[in-house]
Amino acid sequence: MLPSLTAAEERLLLRSADPEAAPVGEDLSAKTLSALLDNAEFHGILPIMLRKLQESGDAQLPRDAGLRDRLEDLRQKATIATGQSMLLQYHGDRIMKGLAADNVPARIVKGPVFARKLYRNVADRPFTDIDILVEPANLARANRVIAACGFELGSNEAESYELQEFKWLEKENWSLLVELHGDLVHDTGMRRRLSLGFRELRAIDGEATDTPAALLTIAIVHAAGGHKFHRLQLCIDVLQGVRALQSPEAEARLFDAARMTGIELELAVVLNVTGQLFEESRALELAGRIKPDLSIRLARRLITTNTLLGVNSRDKLGSRLRRDAFRWIQRLAKARPQVA
Numbered sequence: 001m002l003p004s005l006t007a008a009e010e011r012l013l014l015r016s017a018d019p020e021a022a023p024v025g026e027d028l029s030a031k032t033l034s035a036l037l038d039n040a041e042f043h044g045i046l047p048i049m050l051r052k053l054q055e056s057g058d059a060q061l062p063r064d065a066g067l068r069d070r071l072e073d074l075r076q077k078a079t080i081a082t083g084q085s086m087l088l089q090y091h092g093d094r095i096m097k098g099l100a101a102d103n104v105p106a107r108i109v110k111g112p113v114f115a116r117k118l119y120r121n122v123a124d125r126p127f128t129d130i131d132i133l134v135e136p137a138n139l140a141r142a143n144r145v146i147a148a149c150g151f152e153l154g155s156n157e158a159e160s161y162e163l164q165e166f167k168w169l170e171k172e173n174w175s176l177l178v179e180l181h182g183d184l185v186h187d188t189g190m191r192r193r194l195s196l197g198f199r200e201l202r203a204i205d206g207e208a209t210d211t212p213a214a215l216l217t218i219a220i221v222h223a224a225g226g227h228k229f230h231r232l233q234l235c236i237d238v239l240q241g242v243r244a245l246q247s248p249e250a251e252a253r254l255f256d257a258a259r260m261t262g263i264e265l266e267l268a269v270v271l272n273v274t275g276q277l278f279e280e281s282r283a284l285e286l287a288g289r290i291k292p293d294l295s296i297r298l299a300r301r302l303i304t305t306n307t308l309l310g311v312n313s314r315d316k317l318g319s320r321l322r323r324d325a326f327r328w329i330q331r332l333a334k335a336r337p338q339v340a
Contacts, residue, residue, distance in 0.1 A: 001312060001314065002042055004313060005035060005039060012036060013039050019124050037049065037070070043231040043233060045233055045236060046074065047124050050071075084126070085115075085126045088112070088127065088176060092108050098146075104134060104138050106134045108131065109131050109184070110127070110131045117215055118237065118240035128177065133201070136197065143166060143180060146166075152168065154174075164185075165180070194263050196217065196263070203260065212245045213253035213256075215244065219238045220270045220271075221263060224326075228326070229323055235274045235277055239283065242280060242282055245286075251286065255289070268292065268300075269287075270303075272287040272303075276304070295329050302329070307322045
């Protein structure tokens with residue numbers, strides 16, 4: 001369980017998590033800073049916080065030997081994580097070359113693409129695996145290419161086909177994980193309503209690749225479709241995706257993408273909670289453009305700032321129950337009618 005934070009400390013955590021916000025200028029006690037570091041590490045936002053602390057200078061830190069030793073250890077781990085990300089990128093590029101040679105259309109999604117396209121400081125967004133998306137019909141061929149690159153399947157094959165997700169581990173280093181997807185929505189109960197695959201992303205992008213609308217769509221599905229808001233990093237990706245949406249045309253493309261993929265419920269809920277967490281008015285304005293039906297109204301009552309901040313706190317059971325209830329709303333919600 002994470003150290004409890006006061007309301008003021010929660011605001012400091014969120015400010016520290018925002019890549020574009022200024023570093024925290026307040027003098028913090030060793031106890032407060034240690035609690036913030038614990039929470040940041042759990043929520044996947046530690047690299048951003050460490051960068052900001054370094055920008056402020058160690059002279060501003062509490063004169064506590066234990067805290068300074070811990071900070072040094074965390075900085076070393078962050079350096080190792082950056083190296084791991086670079087190694088994963090190398091293997092991802094190698095696999096992509098193999099897929100291209102075998103005429104298998106594919107694209108890398110999430111981690112390295114988010115880091116490169118959405119964050120000014122690439123090291124703010126480390127990643128622990130490589131996600132590759134192909135057409136479902138090409139899964140078998142893509143699997144053979146990944147195996148030929150020195151990886152072995154780490155998931156049950158039959159179950160992987162059902163989930164449209166294969167987990168591959170590098171034979172010489174099992175910390176290197178590559179996930180092959182036929183659809184970024186793995187829950188079979190949800191997939192009757194929403195889907196995000198290679199074909200849908202190509203339609204969203206049009207003539208380009210990794211457009212802001214496509215990246216934000218992926219971030220929304222990653223936060224609410226793949227995971228259940230289990231850490232703040234998911235909402236940071238969404239926050240940065242909103243900021244990358246620079247034109248009315250990009251906004252229109254986002255809403256077209258939501259209708260095409262069936263994620264209007266998820267778009268409304270994720271944008272709403274992200275806007276509330278980071279006081280991002282544009283996210284709230286975009287969320288407000290989606291006419292709320294019963295499922296959206298219920299989901300907004302479940303997925304709140306307290307739900308996300310309480311994932312591993314004293315209220316973690318309540319947070320888990322609310323997030324589980326949201327998953328059932330996703331499974332039971334009816335598809336919205338397509339407007340001609």
